[in-house]
Amino acid sequence: xxxxxxxxxxxxxxxxxxxxxxxxxxxxxxxxxxxxxxxxxxxxxxxxxxxxxxxxxxxxxxxxxxxxxxxxxxxxxxxxxxxxxxxxxxxxxxxxxxxxxxxxxxxxxxxxxxxxxxxxxxxxxxxxxxxxxxxxxxxxxxxxxxxxxxxxxxxxxxxxxxxxxxxxxxxxxxxxxxxxxxxxxxxxxxxxxxxxxxxxxxxxxxxxxxxxxxxxxxxxx
Numbered sequence: 277x278x279x280x281x282x283x284x285x286x287x288x289x290x291x292x293x294x295x296x297x298x299x300x301x302x303x304x305x306x307x308x309x310x311x312x313x314x315x316x317x318x319x320x321x322x323x324x325x326x327x328x329x330x331x332x333x334x335x336x337x338x339x340x341x342x343x344x345x346x347x348x349x350x351x352x353x354x355x356x357x358x359x360x361x362x363x364x365x366x367x368x369x370x371x372x373x374x375x376x377x378x379x380x381x382x383x384x385x386x387x388x389x390x391x392x393x394x395x396x397x398x399x400x401x402x403x404x405x406x407x408x409x410x411x412x413x414x415x416x417x418x419x420x421x422x423x424x425x426x427x428x429x430x431x432x433x434x435x436x437x438x439x440x441x442x443x444x445x446x447x448x449x450x451x452x453x454x455x456x457x458x459x460x461x462x463x464x465x466x467x468x469x470x471x472x473x474x475x476x477x478x479x480x481x482x483x484x485x486x487x488x489x490x491x492x493x494x495x496x497x
Contacts, residue, residue: 288314288476307470319473325483326437326465331387334437335366337480338472339385343369345475348381350422365413368429370420380420382413382429389438390464392447403444406434407451410460431459440464 283293289312294301311319326334340351351369367383386401393402410432417426434440434448440462449457463471 286476288312290476307467307474309474311473315473318479319469321483322469322472322479323465325480326387326468329387329437329480329482331385331437333480334387335385338468339367339383339435341477342468342472342475343367345477346471347371350420365409365416365429365432368418378423379430380418380427381431381433382410382418383433383435384409384413385435385437387437390434390436390440390444392441392443401436403447407448410434410448411456414456414459431461433461433463435463435468436465437468438465 277296280296281293282296283291286292292301322338326338329337335353340353343351348369348371351367353367354365365382366385369381369383371379371381373379384406386406388401390401390403390406392404413432414429417428419426445462448460
């Protein structure tokens, strides 16, 4: 309390620390920690939801809330109705470092599996197509209205609601030059499940209802 913080147990039985004046939570997400039985149930519900949700639902109901909780700002989704100004990205966002420098991120999201097969099935996407979209994303400027200037995307997230195969990771690891390679990062299905659940975000209503549960206000903590 001397430093302006207090510790408390939330309704999920976990210990949290928050700033007394602003009530902001001080959360360090460890996506690889052991999950509680309730978190494992919620993770299974989320996995079932990822199997049947659309790509827009993946972006709007899973990725946007998750990145906001992880500390990203100014999240802007391009949407899939009008792709005229998308330029390879589904989302752009920014992250402020402790030094107050700003990094900009673009996201290319696919609902299904990413592989390196020459012919992709309906539920999968070829990594070569995603690579071209990632390069387009990194080469195109975005306008940040808060700073009133045009900036380039510093890093590109390639996100899949399914598996990103080892062959696909190896292909995109060898294809770009060294500079571009360091700018591309992957988030696959397991990463989404772990990050979303350990961030203590409420599940989309359809995910909760899949097991007969109804989302309550306590889930919003």
